[in-house]
Amino acid sequence: MKMLETRRLLLSLLVALTLVACSDDNAAVHDAGVVDARSSDLVAPKDGAPLPDIDPAKAMLVTIPSGAALCSGFAxxxxxxxxxxxxxxxxxxxxxxxxxxxxxxxxxxxxxxxVEHSPERQRFTPSGKGAQREAEKQRFGWRYVYTMALAGPVQPAALTVTVTIRGEPTSYPASVSLHTASTKEFGISASAELRLGSGATEIVQRYGLCELGAPEETIEASTAGGDKVRLEVGVGPWFESCFAAGETACLFLTRAEVSVGQAKQVITDRFRLIYVGGHHNWNDEYLILLDPPLGATAALLVKEPPLFSGKPGEVRYLDAALKVTKTEALSWKEL
Incomplete structure (x- = not known):
């Protein structure tokens, strides 16, 4: 009797150890980014794990370049x-x-x-054990919406990231990279929407890929006294990354070269490059925050010539408190 009980105990232990081993194997598969045996779900590969081979008939692998980010759009x-x-x-x-x-x-x-928000760069990080992904087949492609709660200085805080693939299913490759070339070639786009607070004081902001490739437009402007600005403007997916209507494009100020007196500065930090757009992208403004300030000038507000007015553009010189210290007319050339 004792021997039978011992054998049963050993058998139970063997079964338990086998289940634990299988569970560990499943966890390893889950971490590697292939099919999770427990949920039959495809997940994001864990950092450092090898990327899996993908059957393009079942899924697409979208690699994310190191340092990739989404930048705030305008409204x-x-x-x-x-x-x-x-x-x-x-x-x-x-x-x-x-x-x-x-x-x-x-x-x-x-x-x-x-998520970094505001000039003070308030920091928010995803909370909980994961994000919720909703996959939806559309008429011409797929849409994947990821929602997640955020921990940070303002509550409640939530982020929605949307990845859209446009095109016929047979045209999808097994693997592409999330950058401008893929966006243009395969119709892949990524955008996000941040919500902070609630009720009448709720803050809502949208974002699109920071890396936009070659500029859509380059602007050169100068004052009679010789101060100059050169602006590079990129375009992102319409509607998804900005709050825009009709034929208004989702534009981003991506680079600025500034000469004030004898001092020169190149600005690429997107926290210091602000595009301010109107309907149809008419009468646009460009805010450039200098680092460090050039003398008493901490920022420049560049305004394009008012449409149909025949008037020149202008630049407003702002001090550290972002107050206007002087205004100069600008000659304007769009390349």
Whole structure:
């Protein structure tokens, strides 16, 4: 009797050890970013794990370049002060996303590293054990919406990241990189929407890929006294990254070269480059925050010539408190 009980005990222990081993194997598969045996869900590969091979008939692997981020977009009708207050970035952390061709809702690991909001760069990080992903097949492609709660100085805080793939299913490659070339060639786009607070004081801001490739437009402007600015403007996906209507394009100020007197400065930090757009992108403004200030000038507000007015553009010189110290007319050339 004791021997039988001992054998049963040993058998139970063997079964338990086998289950634990299988569980560990499943966890390893889950971390590697392939099919999770427990949920049959495709997830974001864990940092450092090898990227899996993908069957393009079942999914697409979208690799995320190191340092990739989403930058804040503009809204029609907002002032430059409002746009500056809402400047920010969504930093992507995972090496890749696996986008299955299967509709439904699933829990997936976080792939956002952090959100930085406002000129003070308030920091928010994803909370909880993962994000919720909803996959939806559309008429011409797929749409993947990831929602996650955020921990940070303002509550409640939530982020939605949307990845859209446009095109016929047979045209999708097994693997692409999330950058401008893929966006243009395969119709892949990524955008985000941040919500902070609630009720009448709720803050809502949208974001699009920071890396936009070659500029859509280059502007050169100068004053009679010889001060100069050269601006590079990129274009992102319409409607998804900005609050814009009709034929208004989602534009981003991506680079500025400034000469004030004998001092020169090149600005590429997107927290210091603010595009302020109107309907149809008419009468646009560009805010450039200098680092360090050039003398008493801490920022420049560049205004394009008013449409149909025959008047020149202008530049307003702002001090450290962002108050106007002087205004000069600008000659204006769009390349």
């Amino acid at each position: 029609e009708g907002r002032t430059w002060q409002e746009e500056l207050a809402l400047v920010g970035q969504v930093q992507l952390a995972a090496p890749a996303l696996i986008l299955p061709r299967e509709e439904g809702v699933a829990k997936v690991p976080h792939f956002v590293g952090a």
